[in-house]
Amino acid sequence: MEILDQTLAAIRPADLQAMADARAHQDRLTKPRGALGVLEEVAVRLAGVAGACPPPAPAPAALAIFAADHGVHAQGVTPWPREVTTQMVLNFLAGGAVANAFAAQAGVSVTVVDVGVAADLPEAPGLVSRKIAYGTADLSAGPAMTAEQAVAALEAGITVARDLVAQGNACLVTGDMGIANTTASAALICAFTGRDAADTTGRGTGADDATLRHKIEIVRRGLEVNDIPGDGDPGSRSEVVRRLAAVGGLEHAALAGFVLGAAAARVPVILDGVIAGAAALVAAALAPDAVGYCLAGHRSAEPGHAITLDHLGLRALVDLELRLGEGTGALLAYPLVSAAVRVMHEVATFDSAGVTDKDAQATLDPST
Ligand SMILES: Cc1cc2ncn([C@H]3O[C@H](COP(=O)(O)O)[C@@H](O)[C@H]3O)c2cc1C
Numbered sequence: 001m002e003i004l005d006q007t008l009a010a011i012r013p014a015d016l017q018a019m020a021d022a023r024a025h026q027d028r029l030t031k032p033r034g035a036l037g038v039l040e041e042v043a044v045r046l047a048g049v050a051g052a053c054p055p056p057a058p059a060p061a062a063l064a065i066f067a068a069d070h071g072v073h074a075q076g077v078t079p080w081p082r083e084v085t086t087q088m089v090l091n092f093l094a095g096g097a098v099a100n101a102f103a104a105q106a107g108v109s110v111t112v113v114d115v116g117v118a119a120d121l122p123e124a125p126g127l128v129s130r131k132i133a134y135g136t137a138d139l140s141a142g143p144a145m146t147a148e149q150a151v152a153a154l155e156a157g158i159t160v161a162r163d164l165v166a167q168g169n170a171c172l173v174t175g176d177m178g179i180a181n182t183t184a185s186a187a188l189i190c191a192f193t194g195r196d197a198a199d200t201t202g203r204g205t206g207a208d209d210a211t212l213r214h215k216i217e218i219v220r221r222g223l224e225v226n227d228i229p230g231d232g233d234p235g236s237r238s239e240v241v242r243r244l245a246a247v248g249g250l251e252h253a254a255l256a257g258f259v260l261g262a263a264a265a266r267v268p269v270i271l272d273g274v275i276a277g278a279a280a281l282v283a284a285a286l287a288p289d290a291v292g293y294c295l296a297g298h299r300s301a302e303p304g305h306a307i308t309l310d311h312l313g314l315r316a317l318v319d320l321e322l323r324l325g326e327g328t329g330a331l332l333a334y335p336l337v338s339a340a341v342r343v344m345h346e347v348a349t350f351d352s353a354g355v356t357d358k359d360a361q362a363t364l365d366p367s368t
């Protein structure tokens, strides 16, 4: 609990002065005001994160893929066998997954973190072993984790974020792997927003109509069995941890810790899809200021994701109907984030470039 306590105590609100400076700087650059749209807000946000204008380049960046298995898999909520979690971890380590291709394209390093895979994994470069259990229990039959396990996973995520920042990374990127984790994500989104299971539950890796109906029922049962009220407002920290432990996954808990660790280190974290979003809801419930350190990489096709982004007040940078996870959507957004910051460092101002600023001229010569 000590690591979690220290981390929560270290999280500060985004720096409003640096954000105001960044807005003012954007307005002096040789472009019509507001012409870079959402990218201007990204640069302002990163100034708030770093407490500096211009903010430092978000490089190098590191993707951490948190992997774990799920007891709720036994309920038939996904068409894929549970073993695929382990097999995909090995695929990430061999460099063969979509996340590896996108990470290579973006120049982002890949670390895989085992927080709860239901198999013993061989030691390998790029694999960090922080296994807390061989998967969770079935969330539709009782709590998926104990509170101790949830805190241990939160702290594992914090430690991974801290280590990656200590290694010189200036931007963190979330990734996940865990067959059946869109079910736990939907349940978490209900528990932290108060929305109904029918709104938050999606097809994940390709559930058909019958499986989707069943999945919604399983999410409902999980909330009921675990006495999670429909208020969407856990209030106390112990209730946040109780709800997380009840219906979350070990990777969700670790991802929530990863977000908190990034915020405490004043480093931006690019969120991937619905799994990272669900985890960010947990992080926000523990430390509302952590949201200021998050960027929504993309908007997933899973219905719970739009609800989540809305709740967090985040705008997705990319919307390509992706529904994969692994960090793929966040990786595609990374070059946009880099470009937004590069503008702040490299683009000339009206003054420095001798370009006429229509607004400045209007002030000088009120007759025009
Ligand atoms: C081959 C394969 C690669 C993946 N990479 C990410 N996921 C994604 O799908 C899983 C969640 O979907 P559901 O809840 O429907 O099981 C997660 O592991 C997620 O990261 C994959 C899934 C599969 C099958």
Ligand SMILES: O=C(O)c1cccnc1
Pocket (backbone or CB within 6 Å): 182, 203, 204, 205, 272, 273, 274, 275, 300, 301, 302, 305, 322, 323, 324, 325, 326
């Ligand atoms: O939105 C996601 O991140 C997602 C969707 C389906 C399966 N896995 C992940």
